Amino acid sequence: MNIEDIRKHFPILDQEVNGRPLVYLDSAATSQKPVQVIETIDQYYRGYNSNVHRGVHTLGTRATDAYEGAREKVRKFINAKSIQEVIFTRGTTTALNTVAASYAADNLKEGDEIVISLMEHHSNIIPWQQVARKTGATLKYLELQEDGTLSLDNVRETITSNTKLVSVTYVSNVLGVINPIKEIARIAHENGAVMVVDGAQAAPHIKVDVQDLDCDFFAFSGHKMCGPTGIGVLYGKKDLLEKMEPIEFGGEMIDFVHLYESTWKELPWKFEGGTPIIAGAIGLGAAIDFLQQVGLEKIEAHEHKLAAYAMEKMSGIEGIKIYGPKEAGKRAGVITFNLDDVHPHDVATVLDAEGIAVRAGHHCAQPLMRWLEATATARASFYLYNTEEDVDKLVEGLVKTKEYFSNVF
Structure with a gap:
């Protein structure tokens, strides 16, 4: 086109x-929405509005197929290995907070380091401030060069064997800088740290391959990539997600509930408590179709x-x-x-x-x-x-x- x-x-x-x-x-x-996305959401509400996963009636089956079909579209879009690595969230902020509250809060301790950069959006700063406050970990910042870019030499100097988590934006929402995420991830892994990527400004504009980047977590929002508001994605490597506890509890995310204990569904559903963002996910799937068509x-x-x-x-x-x-x-x-x-x-x-x-x-x-x-x-x-x-x-x-x-x- x-x-x-x-x-x-x-x-x-x-x-x-x-x-x-x-x-x-x-x-x-926020980006504008193509008519394909608008019509897809309208068709859901007009034609097969129903909750997902819970029912065997026709509308419920259609809604579930469309919702899980959107998950598969996301998987292919970012080249995740499995749909188990694709979690629907309310957006990038929720996705990053999930990593902070579920992974970082349970795995970091006093003496550990969290490394982020000075160009981060507040949603990639405040969660790590909170983790540092609760765990005793130290929050460190990558410095910026005169033109606002990152220096890999400074990355190597800042990330140490005490660093347990690195979280950097792929593309700055202010400077427009495209960061060398693949190289930063390699340095993080060489020091035993996990790599978190704020992909909110990247996913709409750059072809993303999470396996090639070798990031451990990748977060992005639908509304910046021609999709609806209120829907986003957290990608996480399966082995990490399996060890993490959910942070929202209730319907949808459970396997069995007893009087004094409960067990969780398998990935990715253990992180999607309550009625999910069905129309948003289906609309995001339509947005992905459109972007890939272009x-x-x-x-x-x-x-x-x-x-x-x-x-x-x-x-x-x-x-x-x-x-x-x-x-x-x-x-x-x-x-x-x-x-x-x-x-x-x-x-x-x-x-x-x-x-x-x-x-x-x-x-x-x-x-x-x-x-x-x-x-x-x-x-x-x-x-x-x-x-x-x-x-x-x-x-x-x-x-x-x-x-x-x-x-x-």
């Missing part, structure tokens, strides 16, 4: 905002091209400061910036008046903001439905923003 054909699948893009054609540049926060390699190449074009055009605006690596090949389709002394929220407000949606704030990465010496930034993020014309409108909007505030002050 070419870009014109792709855009036709996203009905929300065919509208005006504040009297201007919508330019949606906030996909790092091709992850094509999506990645398209975004790199857009990022390079945007870097060139935006760099020509006087007074703009762009954060992260300058080489487009080192970053995904995310460009975070500030414009002179204009507050990012004011930048976003003026752009919104032009129909352009960007994100402004600390992007749930306050430690990184402090490292950047910025209280907040604006962020434009691109996806498979964005065009060079979108970038041109963004640049025009930024020039207008600069002119407006120059006249005001």
Whole structure:
């Protein structure tokens, strides 16, 4: 599919905002949904809405088949060995918290080390802070180089024989940096540590192979990859998941319940207590179908091209400061910036008046903001439905923003 054909699948893009054609540049926060996903969810609720696993009636069987069929689609999408390694969650945050509460809290102790980086999203910081507080483990940070990238030399220096867990984002939601996860995982394993990957910003944009990466856990969300909100995935190596205890207890995840003790279902269902996110999982399966139809390699190449074009055009605006690596090949389709002394929220407000949606704030990465010496930034993020014309409108909007505030002050 070419870009014109792709855009036709996203009905929300065919509208005006504040009297201007919508330019949606906030996909790092949440992506838009193709009609295939919308219709798939609608078909579930209209045609075979039922709980899964529990019943033998026709609707229940159809719902179970679709739900578990979506799990198999996820397995293939990330190249997991087995569906037993694919756990449905509410999103990346829940997935990372599951690893922290189930694996890390039970396996770490005083004197152990947890290593993360300064570019992490809060959902990949706070769980490890809590684990460190409860277990007595030490939390350590990988430093960033001047352009916001990680140095493998620093990784080797920071990860030691005392390190038991390393958790790093695959792609930064602020800097757009694509981290060398495979190499970091190898260093972690050489020191006896498990490797956790925040894949929220990677799974929608890069072809992911968890076996090739050799990560122990991989977390991502459906809503950033054309799927519904409220659904995500935790991948974990089977041998690790089998040793972990569930953190939610109740229906669905049990095998036998006695008066004073209970036993759990086998993987992956022991981690999916209660009625699961059925429509969300089925919708995520439809999103995966769509992304694979387009091709992850094509999506990645398209975004790199857009990022390079945007870097060139935006760099020509006087007074703009762009954060992260300058080489487009080192970053995904995310460009975070500030414009002179204009507050990012004011930048976003003026752009919104032009129909352009960007994100402004600390992007749930306050430690990184402090490292950047910025209280907040604006962020434009691109996806498979964005065009060079979108970038041109963004640049025009930024020039207008600069002119407006120059006249005001």
